[in-house]
Amino acid sequence: MELLLLLISASYLLFGVLGNHAASIPSELYWRNKLPNTPIPAIVHDLLHPGKSTIPNQSNLNSPGASLFFLEKDLHPGAEMNLHFVVSTASGTTFLPQKLAKVTPFSSNKLPQILDQFAINPKSEEAEVINETIMDCEEPAIENEEKYCAISLESLVDYGTSKFGKNVNVLTTEIVSDKEQRPQLRKQQYVVSSGVKQIVSDNLVAVRYFVPTPLVGADRTKIKATVVCHKDTSKWDPDHVAFQVLKVKPGTVPICHFLTEDNIVWAVKNKEN
Ligand SMILES: *[C@@H]1O[C@H](CO)[C@@H](O)[C@H](O)[C@H]1NC(C)=O
Numbered sequence: 001m002e003l004l005l006l007l008i009s010a011s012y013l014l015f016g017v018l019g020n021h022a023a024s025i026p027s028e029l030y031w032r033n034k035l036p037n038t039p040i041p042a043i044v045h046d047l048l049h050p051g052k053s054t055i056p057n058q059s060n061l062n063s064p065g066a067s068l069f070f071l072e073k074d075l076h077p078g079a080e081m082n083l084h085f086v087v088s089t090a091s092g093t094t095f096l097p098q099k100l101a102k103v104t105p106f107s108s109n110k111l112p113q114i115l116d117q118f119a120i121n122p123k124s125e126e127a128e129v130i131n132e133t134i135m136d137c138e139e140p141a142i143e144n145e146e147k148y149c150a151i152s153l154e155s156l157v158d159y160g161t162s163k164f165g166k167n168v169n170v171l172t173t174e175i176v177s178d179k180e181q182r183p184q185l186r187k188q189q190y191v192v193s194s195g196v197k198q199i200v201s202d203n204l205v206a207v208r209y210f211v212p213t214p215l216v217g218a219d220r221t222k223i224k225a226t227v228v229c230h231k232d233t234s235k236w237d238p239d240h241v242a243f244q245v246l247k248v249k250p251g252t253v254p255i256c257h258f259l260t261e262d263n264i265v266w267a268v269k270n271k272e273n
């Protein structure tokens with residue numbers, strides 16, 4: 001079976017729309033019930049409790065991602081990397097409650113109905129984000145990958161468990177210290193501290209392994225980052241930002257990247273992990 005990256009960011013639609021009116025605790029119970037041995041990632045917990053959220057204000061964000069790519073050979077204890085961890089999820093956003101998700105048409109030709117349902121001005125930035133999200137979701141997956149847009153936490157859990165069962169690692173990146181400082185997290189040098197351990201999963205095709213990687217920033221920010229290394233990049237878009245920043249060609253060398261906090265990876269647990 002193939003590995004699949006379930007990106008929470010795929011549910012932007014709902015984030016943007018929902019603002020504050022979600023009773024999300026049932027979603028949390030749903031997770032615990034379906035995945036009793038898999039802790040809820042911190043970002044998911046934060047999204048379910050937007051009142052206590054430390055997710056940064058959207059207007060403080062920069063374009064994410066480019067700094068987080070690196071070559072596999074450069075990951076080792078003591079390695080120094082210039083990284084910029086940003087969370088692209090807007091403040092106050094949360095998941096769409098399952099009941100509402102079930103009656104929301106998730107399709108580009110239903111965009112006017114969606115906007116109407118949530119009383120969103122079609123000319124607003126929110127409407128644009130929703131449109132973009134739906135267009136992204138309707139793009140076909142690239143070869144060797146599978147794609148699914150979950151419209152609620154419940155549908156994410158259902159999809160994840162249908163593909164991987166209940167014995168799974170669900171990995172993200174977590175900023176462990178200075179949570180209040182998150183909106184100010186700047187691009188800075190991080191050192192990979194020791195204890196890098198690969199999680200190899202039998203069901204991986206396009207991805208080689210995951211590595212939960214402890215990082216310490218120049219400002220002492222501690223991050224438990226998850227690294228994903230892709231062994232085959234031959235099918236990636238040749239214009240992918242990773243090829244530009246690393247100056248390599250598609251399919252030539254394994255490429256790794258740190259997950260941002262709102263990327264989630266599911267992988268079947270092996271005996272060793
Ligand atoms: C977000 O940050 C901007 C700039 O720092 C500030 O002007 C704005 O009031 C903030 N918005 C919220 C909702 O906190």
Ligand SMILES: *[C@@H]1O[C@H](CO)[C@@H](O)[C@H](O)[C@H]1NC(C)=O
Pocket residue numbers: 111131132135
């Ligand atoms: C949605 O986005 C697509 C592509 O970005 C654009 O062509 C289309 O006009 C947009 N639709 C609306 C209703 O804004």
